[in-house]
Amino acid sequence: LSPEHITEIYDSFHIEDDRTGLSSETLQRAIADNLYYIQGKFPEIATLYDYYMAVAYTVRDRLLHRWINTVKTYREQDVKVVCYLSAEYLPGPHLENNLVNLGIYDQVQQAVESSGLDLRSILAQExxxxxxxxxxxxxxxCYMDSLATLEIxxxxxGIRYEYGIFDQEIRExxxxxxxxxxxxxxxxxxxxxxxxxxxxxxxxxTEPYTDDQGDYRVRWIPHQVVNGIPYDTPISGYRVNTTSTMRLWKAEAPESFDFQAFNVGDYYGAVDAKIISENLTKVxxxxxxxxxGKQLRLEQQYFFVSCSLQNLLKIHLLRGDPIETFHEKFVIQLNDTHPAIGVAELMRLLVDEYLLHWQKAWDxxxxxxxxxxxxxxxxxLETxxxxxxxxxxxxxxxxxxxINQRFLDQVRLKYLGNPDKLARLSLIEEGGSKRIRMAHLACxxxxxxxxxxxxxxxxxKEGVLKDFYDLWPHKFTNITNGVTPRRWMVLINPRLTQLITREIGETWITQLEDFKRLESLAEDPAFRQEWRRVKRAVKQDLADYIQAHQGLTLNPDSIFDIQxxxxxxxxRQHLNVLHIITLYNRIKHNPRLAVPPRTFIFGGKAAPGYQMAKLIIKLxxxxxxxxxxxxxxxDLIKVVFLPDFNxxxxxxxxxxxxxxxxxxxAGKEASGTGNMKFSMNGALTIGxxxxANIEIREAVEADNFFLFGHTSEDIVDLKAQGYVPKTFYNTNPALKEAIDLIASGxxxxxNRALFQPLVDQLLQADPYCLLADYQSYIDCQDQVGQAFQDQDTWTKTAILNVARIGRFSSDRAIREYCREIWWVNPVSIHLEEYQQAKA
Ligand code: HBZ
Known part of the structure; x- marks a missing residue:
C-alpha cells in the first residue's frame, strides 16, 4: 500500500491515530488508555491527579509529534537558532496553555466530560x-511562547531546580x-x-603545555566533576506546528569519577560526593x-552555562558545520548577568578544547x-x-x-592618560577586596x-553603563518588554476574549496591534454595557475565590484596586498603605463622607532575608x-492580602x-510587565x-492614565539638594496623621515597636521618596475615586486602554530582537503524517 492509499483508507473510516488525533472521541480513548498504561489505574481507583496526568500525557503526545518534526527540520535545514540563557523560567501551568495553543480546548473538555469529569478541576491539579x-x-x-508562535x-x-520559589503562607x-x-x-x-x-x-x-604544533596551551585539572543531565520540555506555539525546547539541566554525580578514580573503597565518601553534586541544582x-558571595549560586550559574554551551557546540558539529561558523548558526541571549560567565566559558571551550587562536575565538x-x-x-549589579x-x-x-588586558589596551589607545576611565571600565573592581564585574564581562x-x-x-547609557556607551554607542538598543496575549488574555480572560473576538475577529491573538479596531467601539454604549457586564462577572469570580479561601466578603461593585x-x-507597597490609612482617617473623622467603596488587593512574595519587605507584608x-x-x-474599605502570588x-x-x-x-523599575497584563485586561493604571509606564501612558494617551509623582530627574535633584523627608511629614497633616497612627501601635x-523600623526608615532616610510623592499620590487617588463614579466614562477609558495596548505584546518585542540583535528568520514546520514518520 502506498502512503496515499493508507491515508485514504484512514480517512474513509475516520480512524485517527490515538497519539495524534484531535477529535473528542479519539482524545477520550487516549485519555483512558494513558490512565491505564501510564498511571496504572482504572476509573474506580483513579484520583483527580491521575486524570490530570492522563490528560497531560494525551496532550503531550500531540505535542511530541510537532516537536519531533521541529527538531528534525532544524537539524536538516541550515537554520540560525536563538539560544536564550536564563537562570530562571516561570512558565506557569502547561496544560491549559497547550490546549489553547493546539486549539483543542473544546475537544478535550468534551472528552473529559464524557468520562464524567470536569476540565477546570483537572487543570487545577497542575x-x-x-x-x-x-x-x-x-x-x-513569555519570550519562549512568542518565539514558538513566530516560528523562530x-x-x-536553564536550571531544573528541584525546589522552586517557596510557597508563601500568611500566619498571623x-x-x-x-x-x-x-x-x-x-x-x-x-x-x-x-x-x-x-x-x-x-x-x-591549570597548567601550561605545548601542543603538537608547538603552540602554547593551557590545561585545566579540576578538583571535581559534575554531570549535567538535560530535561526537555516542549513549548508550543499558538496554532503553528513549531514546538521549541526548554532544556533544563540537573546536576548529578558522575559515578566513574567518584566511585572509581577518587574514592576506591570509600563508599560513604562516594555517596557524600553524590550529595554534594546534587545540591547544585537543589534550590x-x-x-x-x-x-x-554565595559560592553555590556561582556554581549554579557556571554549571548551566557550561552544559548549555557544550551542548550547542555539539549540535553545531553534529550538523557537520565547522567550529569557525558557530556564530552564524547560533545567537546567545544573556538574560541579565546570571549567565555572563558564558563569555569566558565559550572562550575556554574554543581555545582550550577546540584549539582555536584567541582572536578567532574572540570574534x-x-x-x-x-x-x-x-x-x-x-x-x-552582580560582582x-x-x-x-x-x-x-x-x-x-x-x-x-x-580579555581584560586586551580590552584595556584598546581603551588606553582611545583615552590617553585617563586612568580613571580605565579603572571604571575594567572587568576587575579594585580597592579593598577585588571583584569581577559580571555586567562588564557581558558588555x-x-x-x-x-x-x-x-x-x-x-x-x-547615562548611568551604570555610561563608559561602555561612550566607547561603543552602536552596541546599545532598547527593546521594551512585552507579554504574551495567549496566556495573559486568551487563557486567563475567556469572557473578555470572547467579547472582543466577536467584534473584531481573532487576528489580535497573534497581531495584538489589531486591538486598534476596538477604538470605535469605545463610543458604542451597548458595547460598553457588555464590557461592564464582563468585568463585573470576572470581579465576582475573584470575590468568590477570596470568599472560599479567606472567608472575606467583597463587594464586586467596589473599585478593585490591585498591587x-x-x-x-x-x-512602594507602603505608599499604597499610606493612602489606605489616609482614607480610613477621613472616614473616621467624617462617617458620612461620600467615598466610592474600594477593595485594596495585594499579592507578592518578600525575599526571605529582606526584613523590611516582610515588615511591609505585616503592615x-x-x-x-x-x-x-x-x-x-x-465596608467602604476592604484590604486583602492574597497569599502565594505565583x-x-x-x-x-x-x-x-x-x-x-x-x-x-521613578528611575528604579527597569520596565515592569504586570503593568502590561493589567492594562491588557482593561484596568486603568495609577502610576x-x-x-514601561511611560510608554504605556504614551500609547493609551495621557487622559486615560492616572499620573502622579516626581520624575526620575526630579528625584535625582531632590536627593542632590539633600532630601529631608521630615519636612514633608511636618508640613502635611494627613501624612503625619497616617504615619503617627502606624507608630502609635x-x-x-x-505594640509601638513593631513598625518602628519602617517608620524610622521613612522619617530618617526615605530612600525611595514616599514622603515626597505622598500628596501627589493622594490627589491622584482622589481623581480615581471621582472618575469611578462615572461608570460609563470609566468603561470607555478601559476600552481605550485595551485598544491601544497592542505594542506591549511579547511578539512585538521578539520581532525587534530578531531584526535588531539576532538576525534570525522564521522557519515553518510541516507535519509529516505520523504513519509515514514512523515508517
Ligand atoms: O525584570 C525585573 C525588573 O525588576 C522589572 O522591572 C522588569 O520588568 C523584569 C523583566 O525585564 N527584574 C527581575 O525580575 N529580577 C530578578 O528576578 C532577579 C533574580 C535574581 C537575581 C537578580 C534579579 O540575582
Missing amino acids: EEPGLGNGGLGRLAA PAIGY GWQVEITDKWLRLGNPWEIPRPENAVEVKFGGY LYPNDEPIQ ITQQAFAYTNHTLLPEA WPLNLFGSLLPRHLEIIYE VGSHAINGVAALHTELL AKRIHEYK ITSVGEVVNHDPDIC VTNSQRIYPAADLSEQIST TLDG YFSHG
Whole structure:
C-alpha cells in the first residue's frame, strides 16, 4: 500500500491515530488508555491527579509529534537558532496553555466530560514550575511562547531546580516560607535525556603545555566533576506546528569519577560526593537581586552555562558545520548577568578544547553573545569576589584577565592618560577586596546590549553603563518588554476574549496591534454595557475565590484596586498603605463622607532575608485586620492580602482589576510587565513616570492614565539638594496623621515597636521618596475615586486602554530582537503524517 492509499483508507473510516488525533472521541480513548498504561489505574481507583496526568500525557503526545518534526527540520535545514540563557523560567501551568495553543480546548473538555469529569478541576491539579523569582523569569517564559508562535528556531536553556520559589503562607499576618516540592508527584511535561549528559568541571588548577604544533596551551585539572543531565520540555506555539525546547539541566554525580578514580573503597565518601553534586541544582535562590558571595549560586550559574554551551557546540558539529561558523548558526541571549560567565566559558571551550587562536575565538564569541540588562540599582549589579571566583573557576579567571588586558589596551589607545576611565571600565573592581564585574564581562563579550524600556535604556547609557556607551554607542538598543496575549488574555480572560473576538475577529491573538479596531467601539454604549457586564462577572469570580479561601466578603461593585508584584521598598507597597490609612482617617473623622467603596488587593512574595519587605507584608495585613472589622467604615474599605502570588494565582487577579498600581520611585523599575497584563485586561493604571509606564501612558494617551509623582530627574535633584523627608511629614497633616497612627501601635495591638523600623526608615532616610510623592499620590487617588463614579466614562477609558495596548505584546518585542540583535528568520514546520514518520 502506498502512503496515499493508507491515508485514504484512514480517512474513509475516520480512524485517527490515538497519539495524534484531535477529535473528542479519539482524545477520550487516549485519555483512558494513558490512565491505564501510564498511571496504572482504572476509573474506580483513579484520583483527580491521575486524570490530570492522563490528560497531560494525551496532550503531550500531540505535542511530541510537532516537536519531533521541529527538531528534525532544524537539524536538516541550515537554520540560525536563538539560544536564550536564563537562570530562571516561570512558565506557569502547561496544560491549559497547550490546549489553547493546539486549539483543542473544546475537544478535550468534551472528552473529559464524557468520562464524567470536569476540565477546570483537572487543570487545577497542575503544580506550576516556580523556577524563577518574578519579572525576569516570567519574561523568559513569555519570550519562549512568542518565539514558538513566530516560528523562530529557539532553545531556552536553564536550571531544573528541584525546589522552586517557596510557597508563601500568611500566619498571623507574617509571611511564612514553605518549600516548593513541585516534582513530588512527577512532571509529565519533561523528558529526561541522560544520553546527552555533559561533564562540568570545578576547582583545581591549570597548567601550561605545548601542543603538537608547538603552540602554547593551557590545561585545566579540576578538583571535581559534575554531570549535567538535560530535561526537555516542549513549548508550543499558538496554532503553528513549531514546538521549541526548554532544556533544563540537573546536576548529578558522575559515578566513574567518584566511585572509581577518587574514592576506591570509600563508599560513604562516594555517596557524600553524590550529595554534594546534587545540591547544585537543589534550590532556586529566592532573591530578586544578587546575593553577594554565595559560592553555590556561582556554581549554579557556571554549571548551566557550561552544559548549555557544550551542548550547542555539539549540535553545531553534529550538523557537520565547522567550529569557525558557530556564530552564524547560533545567537546567545544573556538574560541579565546570571549567565555572563558564558563569555569566558565559550572562550575556554574554543581555545582550550577546540584549539582555536584567541582572536578567532574572540570574534566568534562577541558575535554570538548579546546581553539584556534588567536593573538600574547599582547595588543590584552582580560582582564576584576574585578569590572565590578563582578557586572555583581558575581557568576562567585567567581568561578574564586576558580579555581584560586586551580590552584595556584598546581603551588606553582611545583615552590617553585617563586612568580613571580605565579603572571604571575594567572587568576587575579594585580597592579593598577585588571583584569581577559580571555586567562588564557581558558588555565586552557581546555585540549588543539592551535595556528593557525606553527610560531604562536611556538611564543605562547615562548611568551604570555610561563608559561602555561612550566607547561603543552602536552596541546599545532598547527593546521594551512585552507579554504574551495567549496566556495573559486568551487563557486567563475567556469572557473578555470572547467579547472582543466577536467584534473584531481573532487576528489580535497573534497581531495584538489589531486591538486598534476596538477604538470605535469605545463610543458604542451597548458595547460598553457588555464590557461592564464582563468585568463585573470576572470581579465576582475573584470575590468568590477570596470568599472560599479567606472567608472575606467583597463587594464586586467596589473599585478593585490591585498591587501585585514582589514586595520591595522601591515598588512602594507602603505608599499604597499610606493612602489606605489616609482614607480610613477621613472616614473616621467624617462617617458620612461620600467615598466610592474600594477593595485594596495585594499579592507578592518578600525575599526571605529582606526584613523590611516582610515588615511591609505585616503592615498590610495588620491594617487590613483593623480596617476590615471597623464598623465605622461600613465596608467602604476592604484590604486583602492574597497569599502565594505565583503565575497560577496571578491569573485570577489581572482580569479582575479596575485599577493597576504601578507606583515605583521613578528611575528604579527597569520596565515592569504586570503593568502590561493589567492594562491588557482593561484596568486603568495609577502610576509614576517609571519603566514601561511611560510608554504605556504614551500609547493609551495621557487622559486615560492616572499620573502622579516626581520624575526620575526630579528625584535625582531632590536627593542632590539633600532630601529631608521630615519636612514633608511636618508640613502635611494627613501624612503625619497616617504615619503617627502606624507608630502609635494602632495597627499592632498597641505594640509601638513593631513598625518602628519602617517608620524610622521613612522619617530618617526615605530612600525611595514616599514622603515626597505622598500628596501627589493622594490627589491622584482622589481623581480615581471621582472618575469611578462615572461608570460609563470609566468603561470607555478601559476600552481605550485595551485598544491601544497592542505594542506591549511579547511578539512585538521578539520581532525587534530578531531584526535588531539576532538576525534570525522564521522557519515553518510541516507535519509529516505520523504513519509515514514512523515508517
Ligand atoms: O525584570 C525585573 C525588573 O525588576 C522589572 O522591572 C522588569 O520588568 C523584569 C523583566 O525585564 N527584574 C527581575 O525580575 N529580577 C530578578 O528576578 C532577579 C533574580 C535574581 C537575581 C537578580 C534579579 O540575582
